[in-house]
Amino acid sequence: MRSGYRYGDAFVDLVVTHEWGHAVQNRLDVRVRSIDGALQADCLAGAELAGAAPDGTVVFESGDVDELRTALVRAVDKTSWTKEGDHGSASERVDAFAMGQQRVVEGCLPQEVSTAGASAQGR
Numbered sequence: 001m002r003s004g005y006r007y008g009d010a011f012v013d014l015v016v017t018h019e020w021g022h023a024v025q026n027r028l029d030v031r032v033r034s035i036d037g038a039l040q041a042d043c044l045a046g047a048e049l050a051g052a053a054p055d056g057t058v059v060f061e062s063g064d065v066d067e068l069r070t071a072l073v074r075a076v077d078k079t080s081w082t083k084e085g086d087h088g089s090a091s092e093r094v095d096a097f098a099m100g101q102q103r104v105v106e107g108c109l110p111q112e113v114s115t116a117g118a119s120a121q122g123r
C-alpha cells in the first residue's frame with residue numbers, strides 16, 4: 001500500500017475494491033466467472049466504486065479518477081506481488097475498470113449470462 005500510495009490516495013480504493021472483486025468472484029457460480037479473472041476483478045472494482053459514489057459511501061476528490069487510471073497503468077507487472085501477464089495489459093485494465101464504472105456489475109459478467117439474466121428478468 002505504501003509504495004502504491006505515491007500514485008495517490010485512490011490507489012488504496014483500487015486495491016481494496018480489486019481484492020473485493022476477487023472475493024465476489026470466489027462466491028459466483030462458475031458460469032458467471034470470467035475466464036480472465038483479474039480483468040473481471042478490475043471491472044468489479046469499477047462497478048463497486050461507481051455504485052458507492054451516488055449515496056456518498058465513497059466520495060471522489062478532484063484527481064481521484066486520474067489517480068485510479070495511473071494506478072491501473074503503473075501497477076501492471078511492476079509490483080512485488082504481480083508477475084508478468086498476471087493482470088492484463090495496462091489498457092486492458094483501464095478498459096475493464098471503465099466497463100464496470102459504466103455498466104456496473106452486469107457489465108462484468110460474461111455476455112451470454114448477462115443477456116440470459118436480462119431476458120429472464122423481463123418475463
Ligand SMILES: [Zn+2]
Pocket residue numbers: 018022038041087
Ligand atoms: Zn487480482
